[in-house]
Amino acid sequence: MQHTLAQKILARHTDQEITEAGQIARCRVSLVLANDITAPLAIKSFKGMGATKVFDRDKIALVCDHFTPNKDIDSAEQVRVVREFAQEMGVTHYYEGGDCGVEHALLPELGLVGPGDLVVGADSHTCTYGGLGAFATGMGSTDIAGAMALGETWFKVPPTIRVLISGKLKKWVGAKDLILNLIGRIGVSGGLYKALEFDGDTVADLSVEGRLTMANMAIEAGAKVGIFPSDDKTVAYGQAHNRPNAERLTADPGAVYESVVEIDAAALAPQVACPHLPDNVKPVSEVTGVRIHQAVIGSCTNGRISDLREAAQVLKGRKAAKGVRLIVLPATPTIWRQAMHEGLFDIFLDAGAVIGPPTCGPCLGGHMGILAQGEVSVATTNRNFKGRMGSLESFVYLSSPAVAAASAVTGVLTDPGSL
Amino acid sequence: MSIRGKAHKVGAHIDTDAIIPARFLVTTDKDKLGANCMEGLEPGWIKRVTAGDIMVAGENFGCGSSREHAPIALLGAGIPVVAAKSFARIFYRNSFNMGLVLLEIGDEVDKIGDGDQLEVDIEKGLLKNLTTGAEIKVPAIPASMRELVDAGGLVPYVKKRIQTGA
Incomplete structure (x- = not known):
């Protein structure tokens, strides 16, 4: 079967053959993420599962970014719970205070996410890493607890909407305008249960940071993931950000898309x-x-x-x-x-x-x-x-x-x- | 399992910020979250609910943030079932993991009015509107979810796998 980007990445992380959209696949994850709001619940579930250790202490990221610097006693208590768990489990990638950045800006910068990765996070904007060519999606805390314990989770293989963007953007028009325009067209449930795959000459011209901006809002159309091909720019970004082995990645020629949405970038205003x-x-x-x-x-x-x-x-x-x-x-x-x-x-x-x-x-x-x-x-x-x-x-x-x-x-x- | 309760009808695209606003996400306690359920839709909304009541919604219920606090808040408010035209993806997974029953019934939702008395039989896959007499067939729970439901939720499912080393 010719695979879309989403299917291609899932296929790399499972022993099953990916043959069609709708199929359930059990996949190994590259990184599991939670934050100061969602980690405390995940930890509660993790303990409830009887888990005593995380599947890989280098593949868990706990980023206390939402209420940082802790806004009140309750939020400080939540961070304390996360900190103690990180210490107990020996989690390598724990961030709070002066270490801490907004998770979806921080992880790409640290090279913890990259092309071909399968990332799950207890935060809906985990889909941001699709900007680097990763299959990355948000889940709830208990799903994340399961992934922290087992290093795997299940996915329903999504059908893919291809978003083809062409034309030269005008001054003061950029990635945010493109993604807002797309969401306006397909609606907040237009991508429900589906993957968005971005392509076209405008996409090739976009900086990696612009791609991260666009992939970030895939969830605002209800989508599971929003993925960009990994190209020379992605590879260069990886080399500058602690991912020297970042690879190029594209969909298979002849992959089957559920539908195609075309955007004329040149005609777009802010x-x-x-x-x-x-x-x-x-x-x-x-x-x-x-x-x-x-x-x-x-x-x-x-x-x-x-x-x-x-x-x-x-x-x-x-x-x-x-x-x-x-x-x-x-x-x-x-x-x-x-x-x-x-x-x-x-x-x-x-x-x-x-x-x-x-x-x-x-x-x-x-x-x-x-x-x-x-x-x-x-x-x-x-x-x-x-x-x-x-x-x-x-x-x-x-x-x-x-x-x-x-x-x-x-x-x-x-x-x-x-x- | 049969559940009887009053329908509380809400619109389309009810987001998780409406179900439980972020300012209440400083706890994981079910009762505290339940006390503020739907506070982002209308202050004091929860006062209308009696334990066992059923939420009825339009399309894309639970869109937005991945906060599992949303299904927990509904359960904490005493709402065991949500029937909707459709559900947002993350909310759907979270609800099954937490033991909140979701009924995806499409346009049949229009056969339910606010305040109607409902009876849900999950095994038979039937939702009865006792006020109007309408009967709504509920699609079977997908096979991928059945494994979890059979185990009693994701926590016992993973617990079993850890214990057996599978």
């Missing part, structure tokens, strides 16, 4: 997802003028160095409008330091931004930028569900770093090209 679902997507030009109270630049979707550079390019020599809280959260300590050395912090501080630590924080309404009743935020994050960032009566618009920065400057949703 996009936003309006409240309260990620598929409520419009060109920013249609909602220009909506007043905002907060702009968040960060998260596992858009907290990488290229995102911060994009925001800085817009903010240079400009100031956030009065009454707008501009919050910049570099996603890892390495990105933080790099942004500082590149002088981006001067630009952000001159613009009146608050520069916070690497944390998931406001994205999930945890801390460091919570919305009051009636407040509106533009955010480079991935979800705008009702109440996600604070009050049930608040509003979140999802956008690229450039749109978030431009909107911070004017105080209303703004196309960066119009500044």
